[in-house]
Amino acid sequence: MSPLVDFSQEFQYRELENGLFPALLVTLIGPKGEEDLLPIIDTGATYCFFNGKRAASIGLDLTAGRHEHLVSLAGQLTAWIHEVDLEILGTRFHCEVAFSEHNITRELLGRHTLLAQVRIGFREGISTGYFHPTP
Amino acid sequence: MATAPVGIAPVLTPYTLGALADTCEQDHLPEQALFLRRLLPFVEDIVQKCFVPLLSQPREGSFFGRFDKLSKDFEPFRLYLNTRLFNIFVTKEDVLSFYEQVLLDLLNPLMRTAREMDMGPELISAIVRDYIKIVRALFQAAGGTTIQNDELTVEQLTKLVDWFHAATRFDYALTSVFLVLEKLIPAPAANDKSALLSACKQALFDFGQAMSRMVAHESLSRALSDLETPHIKIKVERNGIQPGATPPVGQARPELGLDPSHRQMEMSWLARHKDLADFYGGQWIVLEKDELVANDTDYEKARHIATQKGIKRPFIIFVPFKENGAFMGI
Secondary structure (H helix, E strand, O other): OOOOOOOOEEEEOEEEOOEEEOEOOEEEEEOOEEEEEOOEEOOOOOOOEEOOHHHHHOOOOHHHOEEEEEEEOOEEEEEEEEEEEEEEOOEEEEEEEEEEOOOOOOOEEOOOOOHHHOEEEEEHHHOEEEEEOOO | OEOHHHHOOOOOOHHHHHHHHHHHHHOOOHHHHHHHHHHHHHHHHHHHHHHHHHHOOOOOOOHHHHHHHHHHHHHHHHHHHHHHHHHHOOOOOOHHHHHHHHHHHHHHHHHHHHHHOOOOHHHHHHHHHHHHHHHHHHHHHHOOOEOOOOOOOHHHHHHHHHHHHHHHHHHHHHHHHHHHHOOOOOOOOHHHHHHHHHHHHHHHHHHHHHHHHHOOOHHHHHHHHOOOHHHEEEEEEOOEEEEEEOOOOOOOOOOOEOOOOOOHHHHHHHHHOOOHHHHHOOEEEEEEOOEEEEEEOOHHHHHHHHHHOOOOOOEEEEEOOOOOOOOOOO
């Protein structure tokens, strides 16, 4: 028998600059502020990865985080790891995320501490994603 | 009485026929595969007779006039095709799931073409999903392709005929869309794209309503109240159409809900501005409802403008410069 997996929410891929992407509206919540952004779900990325410029806006001292070197397709990136809350489709998740030292053009939802808390599915053929706020 | 040949819309094009035949072969159904391949010349002739004139030059009358006439011309051929199709599959268990999977698998490459042609892939995929949802509800309500009543009153027969006409119009509309994407009929001009998708959207609603008049069942009512298509509006922009997602405010969440984001207006704005990189490449933009409230290459400046306007939680995103290559991660 095939496994059956339930999801409580469905989302459409978003049209970004060069095509449709499984991007989700996320509220990034820090100790002193919050803002909305539109990262792409990347199940190959270890960390959720956000532009470091956002750190100060939500009340974080960027370089006070844990220093990490991240390896990307384009080479190595320096990042700082912080604990934040991410609100996704109405549910808040406490996560460790990476903020970039330099400007980045895309932001990602990666695996570390986030994907273990949720269930995500894709039907690429109809540009639709599925989400459930528990594992 | 068997209603499937009359009441559903299998969207038979040379491409869907080929895909159905391939899937039959993979499922060890060689007779069905051969039958489908033999249907191909007939279907190709129907395309020439009933579909090519919808969009080719020279044209007669308005788009909707041609649509009405040609969908009526299509009706007997459709009935013949559907009857033959369902006769050959009558012994196959769960034929709906089989067909549904083939249709959804076909969508992937077609949606890529729809994007290239500015044909509103979001709307087309929503229409297909809604169509499947309606037909699945019908199967649930009627327990299969048969309505358990062979003795019809005049009133019931009238409703059945209405359903037949509505199914034909929807089948004609969706088949036309598929044929455009398969490039087997001429690519429509911007206004015709919009008209074709509007006709398809309307035909889907009429199909669902006509079916619900014939088969009153809770599952069907629920399916009809849970359609995605009504919330996607069609806007004509430049050479293409831009469907904007506009879910109704305050609608109760269905069990499997659409994105309940409070940023739907911002998402619609983004969907409408596909040329964002041309104007704001390399900049941070802040959107609030249907308005671009700030843009600057400097994140802090863009955010400051937004917060000065009283926005406590700005929706702020970076617009990359135009890229030719595919995104492969950071």
